[in-house]
Amino acid sequence: MKKNIAREHTRQALVAAFWKLYGEKTIEKITVGAVAGIAGYNRSTFYEYFSDVYDVLQQEEEALLQRMRFGAPDKEGLPLEEVVAMFEENADRLSLLLSEKGDFSFFFRIRSRMRDAFYDLARTNGTEPDFELQIEIEYHVAGTTSSLLSWLRTPNRPSAETYLTALRNVNEYDTERLLSKLRRQQ
Numbered sequence: 001m002k003k004n005i006a007r008e009h010t011r012q013a014l015v016a017a018f019w020k021l022y023g024e025k026t027i028e029k030i031t032v033g034a035v036a037g038i039a040g041y042n043r044s045t046f047y048e049y050f051s052d053v054y055d056v057l058q059q060e061e062e063a064l065l066q067r068m069r070f071g072a073p074d075k076e077g078l079p080l081e082e083v084v085a086m087f088e089e090n091a092d093r094l095s096l097l098l099s100e101k102g103d104f105s106f107f108f109r110i111r112s113r114m115r116d117a118f119y120d121l122a123r124t125n126g127t128e129p130d131f132e133l134q135i136e137i138e139y140h141v142a143g144t145t146s147s148l149l150s151w152l153r154t155p156n157r158p159s160a161e162t163y164l165t166a167l168r169n170v171n172e173y174d175t176e177r178l179l180s181k182l183r184r185q186q
Contacts (some may be wrong), residue, residue, distance in 0.1 A: 011049050013039040018056045019093065025055055026101040061097065061106050064090055065113060087160035095152045107145065116142045122182040133181060140178055144171070
């Protein structure tokens with residue numbers, strides 16, 4: 001038990017060191033030695049947990065995507081408080097990942113997960129989106145993810161609750177119209 005706690009502490013120290021460096025420079029300029037040194041360990045300890053700095057990035061992105069609850073903005077299925085808490089908790093890391101020096105493929109992975117949530121909702125309700133509905137879903141997802149990116153890049157960023165309230169106010173009619181189409185039985 002103590003060994004597992006110590007291992008997790010070591011891993012977390014390495015991850016924290018990685019994020020510190022990632023906030024200062026691009027992934028290409030981060031070395032294993034620098035991450036290990038900042039964390040207070042040697043390179044061999046780093047390699048017990050990760051294969052390279054890209055592995056740290058990939059694991060952290062995947063963990064973040066797992067924590068983000070993706071789903072169509074269904075009032076019953078996606079409580080605003082939960083979304084706000086997740087955004088607030090992860091805003092700094094999301095800002096780094098979606099910055100100019102970040103991993104832009106992460107942005108597309110977020111978009112893909114959001115898009116999949118809409119398709120899942122449609123299929124759950126017996127609807128297979130036709131081309132027009134696919135375009136509408138893509139338009140909605142693109143707007144939502146672009147507004148997320150804009151919020152994360154705003155100096156003196158307002159709270160996630162302020163962002164999500166503004167997003168819902170902008171999208172209220174369009175989102176409800178899209179959701180009603182996705183819920184339609186064939």
